[in-house]
Amino acid sequence: MHAVTLNRVRLVAMLVALTWGWGCRPPAEAPTAVEPTETSAAAPEEEDDSTPFFGPREIVVLEELAPLMTNVFGRKALSLDGDWTYIVDQLQIGDASPLLRGGVGEDEVAKPGELLEYAFDPARTLRVPGDWNSQDPSLFWYRGVVWYRTEFEYQLPEGKRAFLYFGGGNFAKDVYLNGKLIARHRGGFTPFNSDVTEYLEPGLNRLVVKVNSLSEPTDVPTEYNDWLNYGGLTREVLLVEVPRTFVREYSVQLSPERDAIEGWVQLDGPDAGQGATLRIEELGIEEPLDTDDDGRANFRVPARPELWAPGSPTRYAVSIESGEDRVGEPIGFRSIETRGEDILLNGEPVFLRGISTHEESVLHPGRAYGPEDAAAIIGLVEELNGNYLRLAHYPHNEHMVRAADEAGVLLWVEMPVYHNISFSNEDTLAQAKRQYSEMITRDRNRAAVIFWSLANETPGTRARNRFLDALAAHVRAEDDTRLITAALIGFEGMEEVGKYIGTQLAAEKSIIADLLTSDPDPVTIVIDDPLGETVDVIGYNEYLGWYMAPFIAAAMREQGLEVDEAEVRERMLASMSLFRIATKFDKPLIISEFGAGARQGRRGGAVAIWSEDYQARVYASQLEFLEKSESIRGISPWILKDFRAPYRLNVPVQDYWNRKGLVSETGKKKLAFGVLSEHYAERAAR
Numbered sequence: 103m104h105a106v107t108l109n110r111v112r113l114v115a116m117l118v119a120l121t122w123g124w125g126c127r128p129p130a131e132a133p134t135a136v137e138p139t140e141t142s143a144a145a146p147e148e149e150d151d152s153t154p155f156f157g158p159r160e161i162v163v164l165e166e167l168a169p170l171m172t173n174v175f176g177r178k179a180l181s182l183d184g185d186w187t188y189i190v191d192q193l194q195i196g197d198a199s200p201l202l203r204g205g206v207g208e209d210e211v212a213k214p215g216e217l218l219e220y221a222f223d224p225a226r227t228l229r230v231p232g233d234w235n236s237q238d239p240s241l242f243w244y245r246g247v248v249w250y251r252t253e254f255e256y257q258l259p260e261g262k263r264a265f266l267y268f269g270g271g272n273f274a275k276d277v278y279l280n281g282k283l284i285a286r287h288r289g290g291f292t293p294f295n296s297d298v299t300e301y302l303e304p305g306l307n308r309l310v311v312k313v314n315s316l317s318e319p320t321d322v323p324t325e326y327n328d329w330l331n332y333g334g335l336t337r338e339v340l341l342v343e344v345p346r347t348f349v350r351e352y353s354v355q356l357s358p359e360r361d362a363i364e365g366w367v368q369l370d371g372p373d374a375g376q377g378a379t380l381r382i383e384e385l386g387i388e389e390p391l392d393t394d395d396d397g398r399a400n401f402r403v404p405a406r407p408e409l410w411a412p413g414s415p416t417r418y419a420v421s422i423e424s425g426e427d428r429v430g431e432p433i434g435f436r437s438i439e440t441r442g443e444d445i446l447l448n449g450e451p452v453f454l455r456g457i458s459t460h461e462e463s464v465l466h467p468g469r470a471y472g473p474e475d476a477a478a479i480i481g482l483v484e485e486l487n488g489n490y491l492r493l494a495h496y497p498h499n500e501h502m503v504r505a506a507d508e509a510g511v512l513l514w515v516e517m518p519v520y521h522n523i524s525f526s527n528e529d530t531l532a533q534a535k536r537q538y539s540e541m542i543t544r545d546r547n548r549a550a551v552i553f554w555s556l557a558n559e560t561p562g563t564r565a566r567n568r569f570l571d572a573l574a575a576h577v578r579a580e581d582d583t584r585l586i587t588a589a590l591i592g593f594e595g596m597e598e599v600g601k602y603i604g605t606q607l608a609a610e611k612s613i614i615a616d617l618l619t620s621d622p623d624p625v626t627i628v629i630d631d632p633l634g635e636t637v638d639v640i641g642y643n644e645y646l647g648w649y650m651a652p653f654i655a656a657a658m659r660e661q662g663l664e665v666d667e668a669e670v671r672e673r674m675l676a677s678m679s680l681f682r683i684a685t686k687f688d689k690p691l692i693i694s695e696f697g698a699g700a701r702q703g704r705r706g707g708a709v710a711i712w713s714e715d716y717q718a719r720v721y722a723s724q725l726e727f728l729e730k731s732e733s734i735r736g737i738s739p740w741i742l743k744d745f746r747a748p749y750r751l752n753v754p755v756q757d758y759w760n761r762k763g764l765v766s767e768t769g770k771k772k773l774a775f776g777v778l779s780e781h782y783a784e785r786a787a788r
């Protein structure tokens with residue numbers, strides 16, 4: 103009975119395939135309508151009745167991605183931003199069914215009387231850049247495939263090349279230009295570009311992008327993150343026009359001794375050996391550069407520019423010319439290094455008064471993508487009297503990095519190597535390396551970027567160590583002018599804190615009464631994760647006052663001591679100033695996260711968690727504690743704004759928002775905002 107059903111299905115599939123040509127499979131592969139023999143009916147693959155009716159076609163990408171160009175905003179470009187039409191393809195059949203002919207990417211329009219099972223509706227649009235979740239309520243929770251489509255008029259001038267540039271889109275993208283699959287990219291937060299010179303039509307061009315917001319367990323990141331996996335073409339799409347030989351990339355940095363501008367230029371095109379000129383008029387620099395046959399030239403020009411720093415973010419107009427091409431932008435010059443536990447900015451120790459942020463707008467729901475979003479975030483950092491921003495947990499858009507550069511805000515930027523990814527998988531490592539290269543190519547000339555962060559809260563396994571060591575080596579080879587860091591997970595090293603609180607509570611309850619009479623010794627949390635050897639600066643996420651309490655209370659109850667969590671919290675806040683935090687490495691330490699959740703507007707007593715009061719009290723206790731830990735060179739509490747997080751299931755309070763923001767989802771300030779801003783004002787005045 104079972105076999106009969108299968109055979110029928112197969113037969114119908116074959117007939118359909120024959121009638122419509124089975125998409126774009128070569129005819130030789132087309133199945134024939136022959137009843138299977140007994141042997142083939144028993145073949146293992148035919149017993150699998152979960153096989154989809156229409157199998158996937160083999161899809162060939164016509165081009166490798168072109169090497170990424172830097173400073174895309176400094177080039178002549180046609181913006182393809184705007185309203186794109188879209189099709190939601192939940193079952194991911196847009197490539198497969200014969201009734202779609204070659205698939206949605208081929209972007210066909212049915213003639214009258216023709217059956218074609220897809221068509222874009224011009225009335226249904228999504229804004230690009232932008233995530234789909236915040237634009238169409240029915241897509242709020244949607245994770246999967248959406249096909250985007252736009253059209254543009256363009257005439258490529260003689261002697262020019264054109265590149266399609268995507269600032270970013272989450273997660274996997276297949277790009278079809280005029281019906282041809284010309285590019286494929288994986289990764290939600292870094293740019294890519296494709297040389298489309300040969301694929302453009304004079305006049306009208308059709309662009310379709312298949313965006314799949316789902317990532318695989320071997321991807322970077324995976325699906326399991328404490329943030330909403332916003333899908334879509336979340337950043338700008340540009341058609342960039344350049345001469346046949348053009349300045350593709352360059353690195354222009356201050357030498358570590360602060361006595362020269364040094365770096366390199368990379369030309370791309372048939373005349374890559376033609377040389378270039380570096381110009382920084384205000385410094386009197388006009389330096390001819392000899393490029394080799396591969397288009398590369400290194401340079402070092404003595405100079406003593408005014409230095410870029412928070413409070414005086416001086417930048418110089420830098421340009422590079424080669425043949426017909428000229429590209430330029432403002433660049434700041436500063437040095438960054440470590441000496442023992444100090445971070446030295448321009449040779450002077452600096453303390454980082456920071457805050458962490460996700461790439462969520464404080465002006466509108468959803469992902470931040472434009473200069474206004476960036477300015478609003480920088481505005482809040484300034485109100486906090488901060489000088490530093492942690493861009494968590496993935497590369498943010500380029501406007502954000504440029505706004506920080508202009509405003510004089512130091513940056514930590516990071517790769518979405520988050521929690522436990524496939525550390526033993528070579529493809530995963532290759533993916534992380536590629537994403538890192540894309541980010542570095544985009545941001546290497548921003549003085550604001552002082553840290554490349556490798557990862558956030560990863561398990562201390564050997565596979566993790568190997569992975570992050572290899573990633574660190576890759577990052578240093580690509581750019582050795584920044585410090586490497588990573589945020590370590592703060593549960594390790596906390597046993598002493600748990601024991602201390604437990605003992606104090608036991609003493610309070612007169613179980614071991616004599617302890618209360620003596621002054622307790624301060625507890626030192628010592629960080630010894632081997633990743634500390636790899637990085638230049640150690641980041642540490644610690645949640646005293648928030649996450650530790652339930653664990654300590656449970657451990658005490660297991661030992662027969664009746665305590666409730668509120669008591670543990672109270673004791674924790676009261677004791678925190680007795681704690682110290684240090685590392686076993688002679689390196690600077692940054693508290694990359696601490697925080698507590700609060701629903702804006704909710705008030706309550708000292709241990710009323712979720713209240714603004716409790717959050718403010720955690721901040722006050724943390725700041726007192728961290729002040730006393732001598733190794734600490736900066737902090738970036740978690741987090742600037744409440745952010746969307748499907749992890750957060752406490753519906754009346756969290757409602758799928760992580761509530762640790764200093765401002766609410768609509769930008770209303772909570773009490774803790776004031777606590778931090780006063781603390782930073784006082785610190786800045788020292």
Ligand code: GCB
Nearest residue numbers: 328558559643695740760762
């Ligand atoms: C962390 C993670 C961050 C979370 C945060 C939290 O340690 O690094 O991604 O969102 O804690 O709120 O739990």
